[in-house]
Amino acid sequence: xxxxxxxxxxxxxxxxxxxxxxxxxxxxxxxxxxxxxxxxxxxxxxxxxxxxxxxxxxxxxxxxxxxxxxxxxxxxxxxxxxxxxxxxxxxxxxxxxxxxxxxxxxxxxxxxxxxxxxxxxxxxxxxxxxxxxxxxxxxxxxxxxxxxxxxxxxxxxxxxxxxxxxxxxxxxxxxxxxxxxxxxxxxxxxxxxxxxxxxxxxxxxxxxxxxxxxxxxxxxxxxxxxxxxxxxxxxxxxxxxxxxxxxxxxxxxxxxxxxxxxxxxxxxxxxxxxxxxxxxxxxxxxxxxxxxxxxxxxxxxxxxxxxxxxxxxxxxxxxxxxxxxxxxxxxxxxxxx
Numbered sequence: 229x230x231x232x233x234x235x236x237x238x239x240x241x242x243x244x245x246x247x248x249x250x251x252x253x254x255x256x257x258x259x260x261x262x263x264x265x266x267x268x269x270x271x272x273x274x275x276x277x278x279x280x281x282x283x284x285x286x287x288x289x290x291x292x293x294x295x296x297x298x299x300x301x302x303x304x305x306x307x308x309x310x311x312x313x314x315x316x317x318x319x320x321x322x323x324x325x326x327x328x329x330x331x332x333x334x335x336x337x338x339x340x341x342x343x344x345x346x347x348x349x350x351x352x353x354x355x356x357x358x359x360x361x362x363x364x365x366x367x368x369x370x371x372x373x374x375x376x377x378x379x380x381x382x383x384x385x386x387x388x389x390x391x392x393x394x395x396x397x398x399x400x401x402x403x404x405x406x407x408x409x410x411x412x413x414x415x416x417x418x419x420x421x422x423x424x425x426x427x428x429x430x431x432x433x434x435x436x437x438x439x440x441x442x443x444x445x446x447x448x449x450x451x452x453x454x455x456x457x458x459x460x461x462x463x464x465x466x467x468x469x470x471x472x473x474x475x476x477x478x479x480x481x482x483x484x485x486x487x488x489x490x491x492x493x494x495x496x497x498x499x500x501x502x503x504x505x506x507x508x509x510x511x512x513x514x515x516x517x518x519x520x521x522x523x524x525x526x527x528x529x530x531x532x533x534x535x536x537x538x539x540x541x542x543x544x545x546x547x548x549x550x551x552x553x554x555x556x557x558x559x560x561x562x563x564x565x
Contacts, residue, residue: 240283247275248291252298255311259303269311270429273319277433280323281442288323292316314350317342318426322433332445336430337457343422344492351415376403412484416491423495452506456496458545464493498534500541507550 251272258268276295280288292312299308321342325335381387389399430448437444448454467489474483505522512518526533540549 240287244279244283244287244291244294247279248294249298251275251291251295252302255295255299255308256303259299259307259311269315269425270432272311273315273322273429274433274436276316276319277323277326278437278440278442280320281326281437284327285320285324288320292319310350310354313353314346314422315343315425317346318422318429322430326437326444329443329445332430332434332448335445336427336448339426339430340423343426344419347418347422348415351418409487413487413491416488419488419492420495450506452503452510452550454499454503456500456541456545460493460496461542461545463489464497464542467493494538497539497541498537500544501537501539502541504540504544504549505537507553511553 251274254268254272254275258265258272272295276288276292279291296308296312296316299311318339321338322335325338330338390396434444434447467486469486470482471486471490474480474486505526509519509522512522544550
C-alpha cells in the first residue's frame with residue numbers, strides 16, 4: 229500500500245511538473261507578447277485544469293503555484309502575480325467541476341463567477357499591493373483626451389465642427405465626459421472580458437480533454453437554447469437602484485457602482501437577448517428574406533440593437549419568447565403538411 233502511494237505520488241510529481249511547465253510557457257508568451265494574450269489567457273489554463281481534474285483540487289493548487297513561480301522567475305513577477313490572481317481560480321474551478329462530473333451548464337456558471345471574482349481581486353491587488361493609483365490613471369486619460377483634441381485641431385476636424393455650429397467648449401465637454409465614463413466602468417469591462425474568457429475557455433478545454441480521451445461532460449446546448457437564472461435580475465435592479473439613488477443622495481461613488489453593475493449584468497442579459505435572436509434566426513430557416521432583414525437591422529442600427537438585446541434578454545425571463553417561437557414553428561409545420 230505504501231509502495232502504491234509512493235508510485236502515485238511519483239506519477240503526480242512527474243505529470244504535474246510537465247503540465248506546470250507547459251502552463252508557465254504558455255502564460256509567459258502572453259506576458260512577452262501582449263497581442264497574443266487573448267489566446268494565451270485561454271490556453272495556459274488547460275494544463276492546470278488537467279492536473280486538477282486528474283489529481284484533485286489540492287494538487288491542482290500546487291501545480292498552479294509552481295506555474296506561477298516559474299512565470300515570475302522567467303518574466304515579470306508583477307505580471308505573473310496578476311495573471312495568477314485573475315485566472316488561477318478559473319482553472320481550479322473547471323478542473324474540480326470536471327473531476328466531480330458536474331453538468332456543463334453548472335460548470336460554466338461557476339467559471340463565470342470565478343473569472344468575475346478574479347478580475348475584481350486583481351484590481352484590489354493592483355491598488356493595494358502593487359501601488360496602482362487610480363488618480364494617476366485618470367490623469368493619463370485626461371492627457372489622452374487633450375491629445376485627441378489637439379489631433380482634431382491639427383487635422384482641421386475641429387474647424388469643421390465649429391462651422392456646423394458645434395463650439396470647441398462643447399467638443400471638450402463631450403470628450404471629457406466620454407473619458408470619465410470609460411474610466412468609471414473599467415472594472416465592469418474587465419469583468420465582462422473575464423466572463424468571455426470563461427466561456428471560450430470552457431469550450432476549448434472540453435475539446436482538448438475529448439482529444440486526450442479523458443472523461444468530459446456532455447456538450448453545451450446550442451446557443452439559441454441558453455437561458456440564465458432568474459436571480460440575475462436582482463443584480464441588474466441593484467445597479468439601477470444605485471445609479472438612481474446616487475443623484476438623490478449626492479453620492480458619486482454610488483453612481484459608479486451602479487454603472488458597473490448595469491454594464492456587467494447588462495452584458496449577461498445581452499447574451500440572453502442574442503440567444504433569443506439566434507432562436508428567431510433558426511425559426512426563419514427556409515425564409516432567406518426574413519434572415520437578411522434581421523441581419524440588416526442589426527448592422528444598420530448597431531447601437532439601438534445593443535440596448536434592444538439587453539431588454540429582450542430581460543423580458544425573456546418573464547415571457548419566454550423562445551417557447552412562443554417553438555409553438556409558432558410547430559403550427560407552421562403542421563399547416564404546411
